[in-house]
Amino acid sequence: MTNYLEVCDVLDVVLLLRSNSLYANILSEGKNMAQKIIYGTVSDDGTKQTGAGFKVESPEAGIYLITFLEPFVEPPSVVATLKDWGADNQIIVKEITTEKCKVAIWDLGIKQQSGTASPELVVTQEKSAFNFIAIGEGS
Numbered sequence: 001m002t003n004y005l006e007v008c009d010v011l012d013v014v015l016l017l018r019s020n021s022l023y024a025n026i027l028s029e030g031k032n033m034a035q036k037i038i039y040g041t042v043s044d045d046g047t048k049q050t051g052a053g054f055k056v057e058s059p060e061a062g063i064y065l066i067t068f069l070e071p072f073v074e075p076p077s078v079v080a081t082l083k084d085w086g087a088d089n090q091i092i093v094k095e096i097t098t099e100k101c102k103v104a105i106w107d108l109g110i111k112q113q114s115g116t117a118s119p120e121l122v123v124t125q126e127k128s129a130f131n132f133i134a135i136g137e138g139s
Contacts, residue, residue: 036076036138038068041083042103044127054134062125064103068134071098076136083129091130103130 040051046058055067068076078093078101085091088108095102107126110119 034138035135036070036072037133037135038076039131039133041131042066042129044129049129058127060125061127062105064105064130065100066103066132066134067100068098070139072134072136073139074098074137076134078132078134080130080132083131085128089126089128091128093132098136101134103132105130 038051038053040054040056041049042056042064043049046056046064048054048056053069055069056064057067058064066078075096075098078096080091080093080103082089082091082105090106090108092104092106093101094104105126105128107124109122109124111122112119
C-alpha cells in the first residue's frame with residue numbers, strides 16, 4: 001500500500017497566481033513543469049463574464065476568438081462546454097495555438113420540405129454562452 005509520504009516523494013505540486021493565470025508547478029521524476037490554467041465564462045454576445053488571463057471577441061454569431069494574454073509554451077488542451085444549452089447544440093474548439101483558440105457553436109435542426117420523403121439536416125451557427133478551460137505548459 002502506498003502511503004502519503006511516498007506519494008509526496010514522487011509528486012510535489014505548488015500552486016501560485018501570476019498575472020491572472022493559475023500555475024501549478026509539478027515536479028515529477030526530476031522534471032519541473034509549470035502548468036498554466038486559464039479559464040472563464042463567455043456570454044452569448046462575446047462578453048467575458050468570469051475569469052482572467054484572456055480576452056474574447058465574437059466577429060460573427062456563434063464564433064468566439066479567445067486570446068491568451070500570456071502565451072503558452074506549447075498549444076494547450078482546451079475544453080469548452082455550453083452554458084444554458086439546448087439539446088441540439090454543438091460546441092467545437094479548433095485552431096488552438098500557443099496564443100489563441102476559436103470556439104464555434106452550431107445549432108442542428110431538421111427541416112422537412114413539403115413534397116419530399118426525407119427530412120433535411122440544417123446546421124447554422126448560433127450564439128450561446130459557454131465555459132472553457134485551457135491547460136498547458138506555462139513559461
